[in-house]
Amino acid sequence: MTLATNTAHTKTWQLGNIVYVAASRQLQCSGQQLYLEPRQHKLLLVLLHNALQVVSREQLIDTVWDGRIVSEGAINRAISMLRKALSSLDPQTEYIETLPKLGYRLRQHATVITLLPETSQPTVSKSSTPRLWLGSTLLATALCGMAIWFIITQASPQLSASGATPHTSFKGRESQLSSNSEANALLYQRTADNGNNQIWLNTLDDNQHQMLTDDATDSRYAVLSTDAKAFAYVAYTENSCKIMLQPISQTTEPGSQRELHQCPIDNIPMLSWRADGKVLYLRQRADKTQPYQLYQLVVATGKLRQLTLLPANYSGQGDTALAASTTSGSMALLRYLSPDNTELLLVDSNNGQIKTSQSLPINATALTWYNDNILLLSAGKTVYQYHIDRAQLIPLYQAADPIDSLTVLGNTLYYSSTEVHADIWQADSTGAISERINSSRLDTMPRLSHDGTQLAFLSTRQGHYQLWLQQANGALRLLTELPGQPGFIRHEWSPDDKKLLFSKDGAAYQVDVASGALHTLLPGEKQVMVANWGEDINSLIYSSQRDGDWQLWLHDIANGNEHKITERGGYSGRIWHGQLYFSKYHHDGLWFKDLRTGNEELLLAQFDKINWLNWQLDDGLLHYYQPDKGIYQLDLTTGDSKLLVSEPSQFVRHFSVRQGLAVFGRHSDVQGDIYRLPLTLVYKKPLQ
Template identity: 25%
Template structure:
């Protein structure tokens, strides 16, 4: 049995499977099987030692060198691997479990030599490990394989004048292929950027923010979202593509986003988000009476530039992203616009955030969507509109958000955070390396195609975020001094004062990618203390002694918890679970770290020792953004992303109780706990922010200040200096976006 495309690498075969080592791919009867890197490495370990007992400890040390990992992680990978290898009968004919010992690969294995007419033999190829960023890889112990040879290359090597050049050539080819495979995802640029750039024109240049363009089926009209000249409420507008005045289609309270046209051009479906609840609505294309189609799950804040619905070309279905309860991930559903009938299309794994940004193909037979493994990281999948197992299309390890199909249905154009900037890329629906849409430039999101004329529209953001410091009013002082202290042309978010108040840790993409930085309390002497150079690092939190910083990062397309010296150095990985582990914080005694994780199937608060061991689930009803009270007696948290209802429970364990809700989804992470209450931020107007305080003693809130700035939404960053005199937070200093278009996209 040989794959359709012969891999140029040493390989193993068992049953209908073919493992190509240098390609790091598994084939079943010539068809590539999607297998994550860890599962591939685990399978390779078992196959190389077929017939032998592989102890659990041995497997864990080989797969996660220099990392403390619970056995449950290995169990999850074994289970996933068995599902991939399962036959139609469901019998387990490959991996045997040996209770209290480990596992054994029990199927016959053949080793294949890539060299024609070999006259020499060698031992099995060593395991190709995918290194963890910023961590040394432990030396691999020499092992002896017991696999049966298909070509006699598995015994001791005897070099001759004839075989040596052949073997050296093979090693060189393997090395080149391995380097090409293991190098970071690097998109290419296919089109003539100069010619394409000449066809780029602005569609809108209104004051404030225009976003989410959507073409009518005939290509003549454009629906989009605009927050108006006051930059307050998001509404749906419609205009002719070739010019003319815009018509406001919606004008109700709440944010109306994600417009999608019916095929006949008469109706627009859109998503409405309010503090009271969210839903899918229909409205005539030029305005009129609205009709609510369905309620949807409300918590969608903090998920980046994603979309939640799209109308099919045939008009009979609207695909929506939704979830039945807080404990489930987002999945895709088909919704009939006439009757409201709902059919589930995908069931996202419990360990992920879920499926979003669905878009029908031009013929209506397929749906492309993004499966989010964390709040920012996701990959593109394809699923048949009639229902099927989703097929993964991209393997970028980056943040992918909104997407669209090319009019011929052969490619997907999508927005990715590769390199720290949102950019447009294109990829064939058959797979392959994504390519830059170079003419679209940086900060490009929400791509949309018009079939007639091959027009590509998108949103170009011009937002910028800096950290400001507010002087809290003392007795006799009537003014609140507001000062920018951390600023650049990039974004600075998630600031935190050190325990001694002398330094600030923050997250910034000023180096080109999101890293953790530390500066003096006045913003001086900024120093980058992480160098992941691509994977997004964020949510930093100081240890009580100020010597370490814990944060989350996503080097393997999955969020885990890391700790690094506050002076810089090599980060140490604390978690390595298949589920996302995010938003960590220290206990007040410095012995434990809290974090949010979906490892139990829903987003809950967990607690582990500072070395990453003994992780235990703390909450039962949902948990996000954990923080201990200054006296170490209470744990405060919200139940989910986008929720502003603050809960608490005793650190020693006990009932989870709601304390206070400030009803602000966009500012849901702008709060902090002190000994006598909670500071929080709310929008006072479209250009002003209110700083308030909830008093535990009186169970009431009071206003502290109003400032002439707007805070960055959906991120954390409210921090109080230890002396109580200063409050810092991320401020959007430049706020805007326009719609751009490429004519005759090729």
């Protein structure tokens, strides 16, 4: 049995009270909708194609996992996630039945349904009389008029996409796309040989590429004015962040740039023009500990005005992407809620007043306008269309690699997609560096066991983040799938090297290394962010913002008791010899606190906030990262400090040190190209 040999992917199914639109991976019931991840999509198609019949685990492995070796736990979790999706829409009906030692069965009848009415041209018999012929003609005309009326009044416009084709193939990475209102010019940034970024202009009429900035300055996040006569961009130096305005000509004059605004150094502004070219919109934050918010910048005067405010209890990254409409006074914003949810806001571009907002079940990172009613968003490798009038999110296209920016020119979507690989390397006590883990995907977040014999790490070699283990004999095995939606985690070995601890979506979990079994230690209500083991396997330390600011809590696993152990901030903590060593979210530095007396002191001032997730304390040896220098070791007993590993090239900043051995992540050369995707607006009758 293979899904490739049937048309199940394009059908629409009626399953009990639920309708499943396979083409968009959308479940619908009683006005509610839910989108399935690719794995659950394939799983449901197998069950639909074999409704009321038993499907064995072997059949599922063959079709859903393409014959790859997977654990029973992975299959159980996939079935469980699909059950939850169906139950969330129709909790009164049991859809999937587990038959021990046999497999699974879909308990409800599944039938293929047609959303659009079948139409045919009226036929006229040769023997018809003129009166009958005239009547048939009038009837046909009436039916045709009714059909047109039906399409206009009942059907909904929806975008469809054909296959994407490469638009650029230069060495390095092209990204951060923008375009003009005439749809004949494409602006993008491109990595130079020295590592800086330059701004380039592609005129589509002749497909010429013109370099607009040199490689002496790192120029990024450029946006083309609607008339294509100028562009704004961000110029970075070691100690400055400036928003610049530059006219466009065949030969750019040196010094023709004009500074519009000095932004805080720790900013990725993300710019967008107002249609009249007189105002720029940008996001800005005070520093990396604060969320981004939207600002309006008047080009003529440089006057800056804040447009958006965040809720008092907000704890996310803020306004992460923005796009101003070129035909209306609306601004579309993406606001981070969680690793799996994004808030889409439509605001008045003059005063920032929120018109509408909706939580979307995706981690959207970029958006652009197709027209006044349709927005295009990207999340990972997927492009979605969002219909404003009916507040509906529909998958449009699946790219081969993650998408980082997109823009529309006419009826073509241009998007930039980046291919990133990362491997795990090691440095021994002599300083010799060698590769340890590699694949064609991301291998990162290495964590050595305390005895140095095992290595736990994250990998996307099966298409999404999973927790893997390199055993003492060098063999690799998939340790566990991660709970919830696929996403990134940070994990920590237990003191006895038998378990791994991690937090995800506000909850804390432990994994049994021998079996791969996953167990929930703390529910999502605790709002766990960073979780570390305590002094032994019976306790853990975690940070949470549920009291209004980041503080550390000590939790007793055996009896469930816990208490707060910081009062003036705490983000990542560990206990050694009765002392709490910890970092803070809003401040550089590493602190220590005597848990008996409550005295708190600054231990290490040269401790950058970038160590939030990547510092270790192992039997009195503290390992941490100094930007542009490398991995340091501080002996807490003697106070001696030394550089353990100089910063490797292409360092990912994930590392672990045990028994004199350091492991760390390195990314390969980044390659990113621009693709063009033709779009067609079609009319489809919505499901009732």
